[in-house]
Amino acid sequence: MTYTLGVIGTGNMGAALVRGLVKTGALAADQIIVCDADRPRAAALAKEMGVALGETNGEVAAVSQYVLLAVKPGAMAGVLGEIAPALSRQQTVVSIAAGVTIARIRAAIGDAGPAIIRVMPNTPALVGAGVLAVAAPGVEDDRKSGLVGLLGAAGMVVEVGEELMDAVTGLSGSGPAFVFVMIEALADGGVAAGLPSSIAMQLAVETVAGAAKLVQETGQHPGALKEAVASPGGTTVAGLAELERGGFRGLVASAVRAAAQRSRELAAGG
Numbered sequence: 001m002t003y004t005l006g007v008i009g010t011g012n013m014g015a016a017l018v019r020g021l022v023k024t025g026a027l028a029a030d031q032i033i034v035c036d037a038d039r040p041r042a043a044a045l046a047k048e049m050g051v052a053l054g055e056t057n058g059e060v061a062a063v064s065q066y067v068l069l070a071v072k073p074g075a076m077a078g079v080l081g082e083i084a085p086a087l088s089r090q091q092t093v094v095s096i097a098a099g100v101t102i103a104r105i106r107a108a109i110g111d112a113g114p115a116i117i118r119v120m121p122n123t124p125a126l127v128g129a130g131v132l133a134v135a136a137p138g139v140e141d142d143r144k145s146g147l148v149g150l151l152g153a154a155g156m157v158v159e160v161g162e163e164l165m166d167a168v169t170g171l172s173g174s175g176p177a178f179v180f181v182m183i184e185a186l187a188d189g190g191v192a193a194g195l196p197s198s199i200a201m202q203l204a205v206e207t208v209a210g211a212a213k214l215v216q217e218t219g220q221h222p223g224a225l226k227e228a229v230a231s232p233g234g235t236t237v238a239g240l241a242e243l244e245r246g247g248f249r250g251l252v253a254s255a256v257r258a259a260a261q262r263s264r265e266l267a268a269g270g
Contacts, residue, residue: 066094092116117139226240
């Protein structure tokens with residue numbers, strides 16, 4: 001049997017994509033096969049979602065149109081060595097491993113092998129609200145559009161040049177963690193100001209979600225929306241002044257740059 005998607009690696013992101021594809025109907029459960037070095041984890045996902053369970057990485061690679069590599073960068077070399085003999089030109093290899101370049105994958109599977117596409121998803125894909133950046137240099141439009149159609153089940157898909165993938169990793173790949181810190185800090189501030197912790201967290205979550213939606217739906221620059229909230233001499237201006245004193249804006253930008261630099265180091269084998 002041939003499957004549309006074979007998923008090698010069923011950790012958080014691999015499992016999230018499988019759940020998203022099946023729950024949205026983008027793929028039927030019987031079109032997906034999964035495998036993981038942690039076999040009980042893969043078996044649990046297969047039972048939960050009704051997808052097939054492969055015995056080996058090579059088996060999954062041999063029977064899948066799209067072979068999704070959802071493994072950690074450090075495990076990539078071993079996995080590529082396992083699947084290379086099973087791959088053909090008609091297939092497409094899709095990697096979501098941070099810092100692992102297309103050239104590195106190509107070197108492992110050979111010039112005559114399948115098309116290769118890199119994808120950088122982020123964890124909101126768990127709830128269908130992810131951002132998935134795709135780099136597919138030289139890949140035929142039909143293969144690329146087919147994958148984009150599948151990934152759309154997990155969120156918004158944006159195509160970028162591969163040279164931008166490290167920056168994407170720093171911003172949208174790592175960015176959710178930075179936003180989570182912001183939410184946590186807002187809630188902590190609310191508690192310090194006297195709110196019960198459960199209410200503070202609820203207000204923090206909805207405030208961040210609402211602010212993001214306002215930017216998205218109005219199309220206005222965040223700076224303009226900020227000014228609309230900040231009345232002269234008011235409470236918001238006092239809070240913004242405190243953020244500026246603490247270097248908040250620069251720290252967030254530096255966090256993105258640091259994450260992007262780490263992605264570059266991974267690409268260089270660091």
